[in-house]
Amino acid sequence: LHDAEPHLAAGLAGGVLYPQDAQVQPALAAAHLLRASGARLHLGAEVTAVLRGPGGAVRGVRTPRGDLLAPAVVNATGTWAGELAALAGVTVPVLPRRGFVLVTEPLPRVVRRKVYAADYVADVASDSAALQTSAVVEGTPAGPVLIGASRERVGFDRTLSVEVIRRLAARAAALFPVLAGVRVMRAYQGFRPYLPDHLPAIGPDPRAPGLLHACGHEGAGIGLAPATGQLIAAALTATPAPLDAAPFRPDRFVERSPA
Ligand SMILES: Cc1cc2nc3c(=O)[nH]c(=O)nc-3n(C[C@H](O)[C@H](O)[C@H](O)COP(=O)(O)OP(=O)(O)OC[C@H]3O[C@@H](n4cnc5c(N)ncnc54)[C@H](O)[C@@H]3O)c2cc1C
Structure with missing residues (x-):
């Protein structure tokens, strides 16, 4: 322990070293990813409604600056993702x-x-x-x-x-x-x-076609962001996912009626 961290307190029983641990400055990492993505940003535009077509499919969002129409909407609103989901009529208990x-x-x-x-x-x-x-x-x-x-x-x-x-x-x-x-x-x-089972909600929501979730990452959302992006990209382009996304199904939290 002393060789790895010379200033650790004396008398500690032992430790585990994770050689693959890495660090990022989150705001800088996000800025680089945004720039690399080429995405168009609408900063400060709060989503106030999720627009749905006659068949129930999501077709965009409403903001105070106007509607943004899109065949798919990704709910990546972090701790507020439950509220965004509710706008689409579904429950994700973040x-x-x-x-x-x-x-x-x-x-x-x-x-x-x-x-x-x-x-x-x-x-x-x-x-x-x-x-x-x-x-x-x-x-x-x-x-x-x-x-x-x-x-x-x-x-x-x-x-x-x-x-x-x-x-x-x-x-x-x-x-x-x-x-x-x-x-x-x-x-x-x-x-x-x-989220109650400590796993994020990632992927399409079968209850609202066209709505995808990328939320609920608790204390690991910076580290898990790139893998989440890959899963969402695979879902949007109908290409094979890099890993099994089943544990992250957004609709896995079944509402239990009182006994
Ligand atoms: C004390 C602390 C320590 C942490 N340490 C780590 C760590 O060491 N490593 C790690 O990987 N993670 C860590 N995390 C967790 C990490 O910060 C989160 O998991 C991550 O920031 C979640 O990212 P997100 O993009 O899902 O949500 P956010 O970063 O919260 O982004 C959501 C965005 O959605 C916007 N939004 C919300 N509602 C709406 C709406 N209606 N319309 C439009 N926009 C909306 C919000 O304004 C916000 O900008 C830590 C968190 C805390 C609190």
Whole structure:
């Protein structure tokens, strides 16, 4: 452990190294993908309705700036995907799972990789709505160290939680004692798009022909974006999918009527 991460706390039992781990700066990665796609952007145009033809097939969307007609509509609205789905008359039960991140002042290579405590794995898989915190500490090439991870289902509550921030800082400093004397520049929060079985919804929706979903990726949507794009492209062009998309069927959440 010391050879891989010299600043880790002494006395830790052991660790697992993932040599294939990689990092991207999400906004930069998105900008590059958009530029490479050649797509035409309509920024700031909220979809207020999904247009459907006489047979029920989706034929475009309505925005305050006018209708956009298209033979296929991809619902990639992240944590708000349930609302977009509802506009098309279907249910995709995406919920927000709030998380905070602390960003430290720039440091020399104190933390080399993304390092997390093993209880993080259990937190990710948990169905609990209650607050969970585990240490995730990630060095970046630019210098700041990112500190997470918290998970809680509190709707879209944007109130800063000092309790969560305190817990994250304490756990990070326990893993990397050198961080105890480091300043935090800022903290931010976001809402992971959570589906009850922790898998995304990707592909055509048989309940609304012409509607496809690419949403519900929870805490892995940056990493899973390219593969999601490949699955959606395969569905749109009727070409073989690069992997079996059955586990991601958007209509897998059957409404259960009360017993
Ligand atoms: C604290 C935290 C840490 C994370 N860490 C990681 C990580 O280490 N690795 C990783 O891979 N992922 C991570 N994630 C998860 C990742 O951020 C998400 O999975 C990902 O951003 C989801 O991308 P998306 O494109 O589906 O949704 P978003 O990025 O949320 O994009 C959805 C877009 O749809 C727009 N929209 C919504 N409704 C409408 C409408 N009606 N009309 C028009 N537009 C609409 C929104 O404005 C938004 O721009 C983290 C998330 C959080 C909160």
